[in-house]
Amino acid sequence: MSESVDSRTKTLNFNIGVLGHVDSGKTSLARALSSTASTAAFDKNPQSRERGITLDLGFSSFTVDFPDHLRDGEGQQPYDNLQFTLVDCPGHASLIRTIIGGAQIIDLMMLVVDVVKGVQTQTAECLLIGELTCPGMVVILNKIDLLPPNKRQSAIEKMTKRLHKTLENTRFKDCPVISVAAKPGGPEAPDTEEPQGVSELIELLKKQTYLPKRNPRGDLLMAVDHCFSIRGQGTVMTGTILQGSLAINDTVEIPALKVTKKIKSVQMFRKPVSGAMQGDRVGVCVTQFDPKLLERGVVCTPGSLRTLYAAVISVRKIGYFKGSLSTRAKFHITVGHETVMARVTFFGLPPLGASDTQPPPTQPCSLETPFTFDREYFYHDEYVSGQGEGSSGPDPEQWALLEFERPVTCPSLCLVIGSKLDTDIHANACRLAFQGRLLQGFEDKAYAETSLPHLQIYKTKYKEGQVERVTDDYTVIGRNLFKKETNLQLFVGLKVTLSTGETGVIEGGFGQSGKFKIRIQEGLSPETKQLLSSTSKKKGKGGGKGGNEEECKTDSQPVNILLHFKRYIFDPHKKMVQS
């Protein structure tokens, strides 16, 4: 390792996400906390300043002494100091895609709540995103200067209690709540006005810091959030290394542009370094390309990411989502760092007793072993289970097939969030619908024919009709099972059961009105014949092959016909199989 890398490894970089409802004071707080601003910190985007809201992720950092509790057993500290990188996420509801992307690179989340307004819609969504993506959280009650001094303490205590109640059923039920005034006096106040509670907050953040797992090995994956060019030098991409490491002279791929580039230099918070690894926030200068082509995206080891047209994911419903998860419906799918529309087919194993032909999968899904589907699975019409509050990890019982509207580039096993972003943002409703992990991706456009030969998703259907009349001891005519327009050919050969116990096989249609002929293999029992003839018996005019035999026509339909079959929702071979 070179000297500069050695000196770099002495600083632990810890990423803190700043999330919360619009205008809760996230940017003000990041500004109050930070000493060193990176390229995009503090709403430098001119449009952002014009609109007074954060439009993109902002990054800034400050360095503190290495916390005592992170020293090893002998009192040695593995790093010289601790650098907090703040990832200021936009609060506006329309920017939720950016928030989800930002949340995936953080080690700790600061949830900023306006102490006067309490938990608002986006506060709740951010809390949920934090639950899905982030190991720890600190709640910041901001704008305490707006509370009258004589009631301040009691108001803070009341709000803290309320928040703990909100967090009761989440992973963050014991998380600390601290109050501050990031910008006392608001926008009109002079910058000389000192923020309140910020040094206490820094102490709290130090206490909450843990040694994040950083692994320099494996393929490189870097989330790029900004891109610009430097005349005469090249194009700089800034972002966070999510996986692996990089070094000067490495060749990296930019999958969105389908190009590879050589790394010319690397910087961490304006200091040149020769390399960086997982968890580090870097600026990487590569050989020139037009920065406008890559506003956001990923950079990786050449060939390590796949472009997927479809995927199978583990899936769990988000308890706060009030809408229905209808299968074959379209959802916004955030997969890795991209959000695209996809058609979603939910499926799971058959409920116990529903089928005796479906053994459980030999290889339950896990984060380590990609899942392969080698048998048929039961299909759920409407996905209803998983009432938990968005806890992470795959649900071994339920999956979904995603068919993307445009191909996505992502790492395997990455987080997937399904949402209904077209829901009215003023509707005060949670838009995040389900979460999961990507288990199997399909790179082939014609995946249904080639890549998914074994995945069949079906639905068990029950239909009930009635015997209309008997034509002979071995044949009855049924009705009310199919519509006039149903293609009866699809049902020929399927087994039916009569409510009197006999079994039969659908032989074909009878006439034009959806009636059908059933062959009773063992023949009708005398009791059934009696039943069918007793209700209302008319002398037939003869018909069918047994034209000379007695024909019975019933008016009150005493004998029902039960048909139980599998209808395939997804089947590359498009066949219909009876269970």
Ligand SMILES: Nc1nc2c(ncn2[C@@H]2O[C@H](COP(=O)(O)OP(=O)(O)OP(=O)(O)O)[C@@H](O)[C@H]2O)c(=O)[nH]1
């Ligand atoms: N009185 C008072 N006003 C504050 C405080 N902190 C922030 N503000 C004001 O609240 C408004 C919003 O602050 P920002 O920091 O832009 O809020 P934000 O959460 O980053 O906003 P978005 O990123 O657009 O969601 C600004 O007018 C700030 O001056 C505070 O502690 N007290």
